Amino acid sequence: MEVSKNTVLIILLVFIHCTGFAQSENxxxxxxxxxxxxxxxxxxxxxxxxxxxxxxxxxxxxxxxxxxxxxxxxxxxxxxxxxxxxxxxxxxxxxxxxxxxxxxxxxxxxxxxxxxxxxxxxxxxxLDFEKTMFIDVGQTAVIGNLEILFKDCIRESSEDINGNQTDAFNSYNVLLAENGEHKTVSFISLDKLVDKELIIEWKNYKILILEDSEKALKLIVNNSLQQKR
Incomplete structure (x- = not known):
């Protein structure tokens, strides 16, 4: 049985419409x-x-x-x-x-x-190196072979000898992975650091943490091997 080109086109258009996918304006x-x-x-x-x-x-x-x-x-x-x-x-x-x-x-x-x-x-x-990005908590960013997981954020506080809260801050855990190798990096809120910035160096990568919150981390990743090309 032969099917005309017009019939195939009509079927295709109906399929696109029914699936709800919009492509024409993109x-x-x-x-x-x-x-x-x-x-x-x-x-x-x-x-x-x-x-x-x-x-x-x-x-x-x-x-x-x-x-x-x-x-x-x-x-x-x-x-x-x-x-x-x-x-x-x-x-x-x-x-x-x-x-x-x-x-x-x-x-x-x-x-x-x-x-x-x-x-x-x-x-x-x-995603690409040397570009700013935000990673939501629990999510993973993949750039080349590097995986960056914003694992969790823990709210912590310190107390004086009388049990009164003297300070509150966030503690973050980030998991780095590449080709089966892993490293977990932990750090506290940037506003508690002397330099107000944090640079994580691992292998040929340099990760600059620009902003932090319970919901997302703002960062940028540099690759020294890519810069030498």
Whole structure:
């Protein structure tokens, strides 16, 4: 039995529509994809092995509360049976400075917002060295052969001889791995350090911790071998 080209095309279009994947408006290259966003929920997008679900986009030009996001996106990323949920937000401080909590790292991908003339895009790219990223607690970032797991954050405190709390701080555990080798690094809140910064050196990698919180770490990774090329 012969099937016409028109019949095959119709079946393909129906399949794409039924799965809920939106591709036509997206801008894709070999290493990234830009997904236009609108207020509310947007259909899922299939990118490589990821199902990207921009669950809800919230925009307010004049936030009611201080430090309230001007733009916030709830994002779900599904890979096989694993689901990653996070929020990307952006706001302008009273001083005019802009503050964001992205690019968010998940496996070997980064997720960020791009805003231009009131248009908002979700940008998905491959992680790379010498680029700032945020890793949510419990998540792993993969750059080349290096895996960085933000294992956990523990709230701790110190007391005086009378049992009164004198200080409170966070204690972090990060697991590094490459080709079967592992190393666990522990450190405390950056504001408790004398230099207010932390550099983790392992093998040919140098990891600079830029910001810390219970929910995410902001960092940048340098590879000395890559820099010599």
């Amino acid at each position: 801008s894709m290259t070999n290493s990234s994809i830009r997904i236009p966003l609108k207020k509310g929920k947007k259909p899922s997008t299939l990118y490589e092995k990821l199902i990207i679900e921009p669950t809800n986009l919230f925009i307010q030009s004049k936030p009611i509360k201080n430090n309230s996001p001007h733009v916030q996106l709830e994002l779900n990323v599904v890979e096989n049976s694993t689901k990653y949920n996070t929020f990307l937000w952006y706001y302008e401080e009273s001083s005019g400075n802009k503050k964001v909590n992205y690019p968010k790292a998940y496996q070997n991908y980064s997720f960020s917002l791009e805003m231009n003339k009131k248009k908002v895009n979700l940008v998905v790219e491959k």
